[in-house]
Amino acid sequence: MVKIINIFGDVYSGQAGKAGVFAKWKGRQYRRKYVIPANPKTTMQIAVRNSFTNAVNKWHVYGSLMRLCYSYLATGLVMSGFNLLVSRWQKAATTGLPLPLNPLKGIKQIGKDPLDKNETNVVPTARVFSLGFKPNTIGSLVYTLGETDPAMDAYADVEMGDVRIPVELTHTDGAKAAGELLDEGDKLLISYTAGGRTITREVLYTIPATQSTIPAKATIALAIRTTYYAVDFGSVVIEIEDISPAEHTFTPLESLEIDNVLGKIYYDLTEATSASSQVDYETYTAIEDAKLEVTKVDTSFVTWRRYSDVNGHIPIAQTVEDETYDFILSAGLYISVIRAAQSSLLATKHELIEMTATS
Secondary structure (H helix, E strand, C coil): CEECCCCCCCCCCEEECCCEEEEEECCEEEEECCCCCCCCCCHHHHHHHHHHHHHHHHHHHCCHHHHHHHHHHCCCCCCCHHHHHHHHHHHHHHHCCCCCCCCEEEEEEEEEEEEEEEEECCCCECCEEECCCCCECCCCCEEECCCCCCCCCEEEECCCCEEEECCCECECCHHHCCCCECCCCCEEEEEEEECCEEEEEEEEEECCCCCCCECCECCCCCCEECCCCCCCCCCCEEEEEECCCCCCEEEECCEEEEECCCCEEEECCCCCCCCCCEEEEEEEEECCCCEEEEEECCCCCEEEEEECCCCCEEEEEECCCCCCEEEEEECCCECCEEEEEECHHHHHCCEEEECCECC
């Protein structure tokens, strides 16, 4: 392959008879010999082609944060983040090594003065109830039913599609416990819209063999995340699919959507009507323009750099294969937060990072 350096600024593209083929790659023009590609269709060649297709499909499933973390890793390699993922995928698929895992992602909330809040008489208007304070710590809101209201089977924090299950589910209709008992193979499903996509009955959890319940996943660390995010507020339907041939049914569950930025909750199935209903949550004062910089451990190679928005949010994604990470969070008039040797799980987990003002 020969690079073209043309003092006249001419740009060539495509085949020039049988003399050669001109093209550009990443701003560089080159010329290569014209050849008719061989296609022996060997076992290895087929495997490489299949792995390439699978890698491309995986890239298209990745959200913007997951793609961006690969773009950081590709810095200095004269390739794109897409090229890097395909390269890693091809090497793993053709050598029997584990395929690249999906990058982990989350939101760091940067703020000060966190306060626990409690509100009663959580009766909505057109299914929506506005909290008295915002923004709120993701995963902190818990609903307590009133005297005549049904218990919530699931919470959906819409920022990244985190679905929390406050208590173990044993029946197809959740906490009502009047439906069929759950069994192996039954599924927890979610339908929603996100970024212009309409997702119908995405599987959140399938009950495995020797189990007959959907376990509680009450904390944000254990939440089951949707494939796409942010989830559109008011679009969620959560169901249990009973797969037994005699019953095969889809039963909607009581669920509560939570927009922690706008400070609103949405009742997906049954609105609260009792004045004794209540919610508990944590609010904080956001710090804007705080800088989070993540590097590969003991190096200056940056794997993430971003500033907090008006709500104190810094979305982040990191690959499992490239851990561990160091990170530093800094903001004017505040003491920097420094953490060393973080796993990808710790580096990306949802959390409120409280910063202290300098004296």
